[in-house]
Amino acid sequence: MSQPIVQIRDLTKIYSHGEIEVVALNHVTLDIQVAEFVALMGPSGSGKSTLLHIIAGIDRPTDGACVVHGTDVGSLGETELAGWRNHHVGFVFQTFNLIPVLTAFENVELPLLLTSLSASERRAHVEAALELVGLGDRMRHLPRQLSGGQEQRVAIARALVTDPTLLVADEPTGNLDAHSAAEVLALLQTLNRQAGKTVILVTHDPKAAAYAGRTVHLEKGELLNGNGQKP
Amino acid sequence: MLTVLSVALSLFLFTTLQTALRELTQPATSEASALRLVVRHKVSLANVLPEKYQSRIERMPGVMYCTPFTWFGGVYKDPQNFFPNFAVEANKLFKVFTESDIDPKQLDDFIKEKTACVVGIKTMQRFGWKLGDKITLLGELWPVDVELTIRGIYYGGIDETNLFFHHDYFDELMGKKGLVGTFWIRATSAEAIPGLISRIDRAFANTDAETKTETERAFQLSFVSMFGNIKTLIGSISTVIVFTMILVTASTMSMAIRERAREIAVLKAVGFDGAQLFGLILAESFGLAMAGGALGCFGAWALFSNVDIYTLSRGFFIKFEVTPHILTSGLMIAAGLGIVSCLVPAYANLKTTVVDGLKELD
Numbered sequence: 001m002s003q004p005i006v007q008i009r010d011l012t013k014i015y016s017h018g019e020i021e022v023v024a025l026n027h028v029t030l031d032i033q034v035a036e037f038v039a040l041m042g043p044s045g046s047g048k049s050t051l052l053h054i055i056a057g058i059d060r061p062t063d064g065a066c067v068v069h070g071t072d073v074g075s076l077g078e079t080e081l082a083g084w085r086n087h088h089v090g091f092v093f094q095t096f097n098l099i100p101v102l103t104a105f106e107n108v109e110l111p112l113l114l115t116s117l118s119a120s121e122r123r124a125h126v127e128a129a130l131e132l133v134g135l136g137d138r139m140r141h142l143p144r145q146l147s148g149g150q151e152q153r154v155a156i157a158r159a160l161v162t163d164p165t166l167l168v169a170d171e172p173t174g175n176l177d178a179h180s181a182a183e184v185l186a187l188l189q190t191l192n193r194q195a196g197k198t199v200i201l202v203t204h205d206p207k208a209a210a211y212a213g214r215t216v217h218l219e220k221g222e223l224l225n226g227n228g229q230k231p
Numbered sequence: 232m233l234t235v236l237s238v239a240l241s242l243f244l245f246t247t248l249q250t251a252l253r254e255l256t257q258p259a260t261s262e263a264s265a266l267r268l269v270v271r272h273k274v275s276l277a278n279v280l281p282e283k284y285q286s287r288i289e290r291m292p293g294v295m296y297c298t299p300f301t302w303f304g305g306v307y308k309d310p311q312n313f314f315p316n317f318a319v320e321a322n323k324l325f326k327v328f329t330e331s332d333i334d335p336k337q338l339d340d341f342i343k344e345k346t347a348c349v350v351g352i353k354t355m356q357r358f359g360w361k362l363g364d365k366i367t368l369l370g371e372l373w374p375v376d377v378e379l380t381i382r383g384i385y386y387g388g389i390d391e392t393n394l395f396f397h398h399d400y401f402d403e404l405m406g407k408k409g410l411v412g413t414f415w416i417r418a419t420s421a422e423a424i425p426g427l428i429s430r431i432d433r434a435f436a437n438t439d440a441e442t443k444t445e446t447e448r449a450f451q452l453s454f455v456s457m458f459g460n461i462k463t464l465i466g467s468i469s470t471v472i473v474f475t476m477i478l479v480t481a482s483t484m485s486m487a488i489r490e491r492a493r494e495i496a497v498l499k500a501v502g503f504d505g506a507q508l509f510g511l512i513l514a515e516s517f518g519l520a521m522a523g524g525a526l527g528c529f530g531a532w533a534l535f536s537n538v539d540i541y542t543l544s545r546g547f548f549i550k551f552e553v554t555p556h557i558l559t560s561g562l563m564i565a566a567g568l569g570i571v572s573c574l575v576p577a578y579a580n581l582k583t584t585v586v587d588g589l590k591e592l593d
Binding site: 085 | 499589
């Protein structure tokens with residue numbers, strides 16, 4: 001078996017609020033292979049979003065190691081980490097988080113502004129990403145002119161446009177109706193199966209988790225079966 | 232938009248105050264004015280001098296020309312129609328005030344006719360007068376009225392609003408009392424001035440009417456001192472304005488950054504680092520401040536370039552020029568404001584983690 005794209009070893013995350021300490025993750029060990037579609041499931045407060053944030057480089061572990069594509073993300077400085085995220089991680093958030101004053105095209109283009117691509121090259125990438133998610137005819141629309149499902153697809157296009165190592169999605173269907181949610185999940189599945197993207201999905205919904213190839217359960221900061229394998 | 236307008240209004244006010252301060256404390260000068268001296272009563276400008284001082288002054292080395300120059304302060308129909316009016320020696324006036332232009336024939340007509348007067352072009356236009364018009368100035372300060380015929384119009388010089396008539400006519404109406412308000416002198420050279428000042432004052436020391444001789448600029452500045460410490464007053468107001476602008480703009484930027492905390496967190500998530508985000512925030516703050524600054528400063532410049540301040544201020548301000556220096560000061564304040572007002576809120580926000588930023592306003 002090839003080297004896992006995500007290697008988590010004995011990962012612990014503790015939040016301190018004055019004298020109160022909250023153990024969000026407790027000695028978690030997990031591997032994710034290239035081109036896997038993994039769902040992290042658990043009740044509220046189980047630590048699934050915290051684990052996703054650490055993998056994606058927007059939070060740091062208190063202890064342990066998280067190696068993504070050969071890089072220990074916990075050891076990078078802030079500026080290095082920002083650059084690393086731009087190249088290796090594509091985010092899809094529950095609340096879409098599109099910039100309201102930018103068009104769909106401009107929102108998707110945002111990550112590319114940090115690269116050395118020319119304007120015409122950026123345009124080509126953006127158009128390809130929007131075509132991939134089926135919104136090639138909505139490039140000039142503002143977020144308020146799109147439906148919830150369309151906004152989330154623009155967010156997926158933004159996440160894909162830099163061809164990242166990982167595509168991470170934190171409750172991407174939480175604000176969508178059932179039909180739009182199914183469209184988005186199907187799109188993520190297509191990106192995984194046909195484009196070979198490694199997808200990590202956080203969800204509390206078993207129907208959403210069913211789109212993944214493997215489901216990992218967390219509870220109170222710990223993996224339920226202790227070794228990261230599908231139960 | 233409101234922030235831009237707030238900054239614009241504040242800088243409009245700042246520009247106006249600075250312009251007013253400049254006009255009050257730096258009276259306009261010319262090359263010719265550098266050679267002029269004013270001789271007045273040592274005690275007060277309200278005290279008069281004997282006309283016999285003129286012949287003695289004229290004989291002093293360094294004096295090219297000397298004219299009596301008495302403030303008449305007459306009223307034309309209504310006190311609101313204020314303009315300066317003086318009694319002078321007609322054939323010396325334009326030899327002392329060489330920067331003003333007048334048609335030679337008109338000057339000759341003025342000199343030859345005792346009840347003639349010459350008027351600056353601004354006052355001519357203000358009342359729609361023409362050559363040959365007869366006007367009456369009602370005495371407010373002096374117990375006589377003067378009936379004059381306009382024989383000449385002068386242009387140029389520092390002040391195009393004055394009216395000048397014959398001192399002989401004034402003397403005659405006053406019963407030949409031989410009283411003069413001030414004497415204005417044109418010196419032969421700048422080098423002669425210091426010596427001439429002391430010579431004149433020494434000549435009339437220990438008399439009933441001791442003199443104080445000073446340059447034209449010093450004389451004009453002495454009027455400003457009557458307003459009290461106007462520099463400190465306007466400086467204080469300007470400081471308050473700038474400080475208030477900083478508070479308002481910083482508050483606005485703080486709110487704007489806070490409202491966009493989630494957007495900033497998303498930008499961080501996609502890879503924008505702290506320096507880049509700080510640059511974006513700074514650019515927005517700077518842009519807002521400069522937009523307001525340009526609107527306020529250039530708005531003031533445009534307004535005062537096209538409005539007759541002399542008429543609006545009833546002659547208090549002869550001109551009201553927003554200089555490039557004042558414009559630059561205003562714009563620099565706007566630039567500084569844009570930078571300073573975003574520092575604290577930007578720093579605080581950039582210290583917020585992506586995770587915490589995404590939780591904002593949930």
